[in-house]
Amino acid sequence: MDVLTALTATGDDVDRMVADLAPDKWSRLTPAPGWTVKHQIAHLTAIFALAGLAAADGDRFRALLSSLSDDFDANVDAAMAPHLALDPDALLARWQQTRATAIGALAAVPPDAAVPWLVNPLPPQVLASAGLMELFGHGQDIADALGVHRDWDDRLGHLVGFAVRTKDFGYLARGEQPPADEFRFEITAPSGQRWDFGPEDADQRVEGPAVDFCLLVTRRRHHADLALKAHGDLATRWLEIAQAYRGPAGEGRRPGQFAD
Secondary structure (H helix, E strand, O other): HHHHHHHHHHHHHHHHHHOOOHHHHHHHHOOOOOOOOOHHHHHHHHHHHHHHHHHHHHHHHHHHHHHOOOHHHHHHHHHHHHHOOOOOOHHHHHHHHHHHHHHHHHHHHOOOOEOOOOOOOOOOHHHHHHHHHHHHHHHHHHHHHHHHOOOOOHHHHHHHHHHOOOOOOHHHOOOOOOOOEEEEEEEEEOOEEEEOOOOOOOOOEEEEEEEHHOOOOOOOOOHHHHHOOEEEEHHHHHHHHHOOOOOOOOOOOOOOOOOO
């Protein structure tokens, strides 16, 4: 499955969780402190609006980027505000339209071109993988709030590859120097296939199931609650700080916070 198909399918999964949601459940708190289900959809809408603008009109995107402050949280809140102001039905409609527009804009970018983004320009496939990461993480918050079990297939390979590509983000978020040592990742797909990254003889090794790996790098589960194994001191440390997104790490999740 190509990444844009994976992105579409995962967005559809998120839609199914909220499409027929009673109005009072939009205000249900999620595991993200202070964020309701409505906050999660508003944030996804803001992120996909940015991605769609970047893919369709790089000059307007760069102008918007230059207007942002240095306050990460303030920028996030400001981007969500107009979407949070909508009632749930209007927000759902805007989210669905924004997502479709962004995916269409990404599909129109030649694969060998680059799309301007928050730090560095990215190939459209990589930006789509970042969108998949957003859908996985914020969708998990919604699922946890509503008690929904999510089923996954091998489309997670795009997120696994993205997380390996962004392996150093956890260090950078904490002002630490990423180690020079190479890592080996041996990740088992939902189908049972194994996805390998890095040299076979690397001393630092992380292995385990893809769903758990994605829960780790989106910081939606504590590493102690996941079936992931680290070999080597650096790999062990990486499990504690892993994240596949820029910006502050956030509180993450506590050990034992979720029964599953």
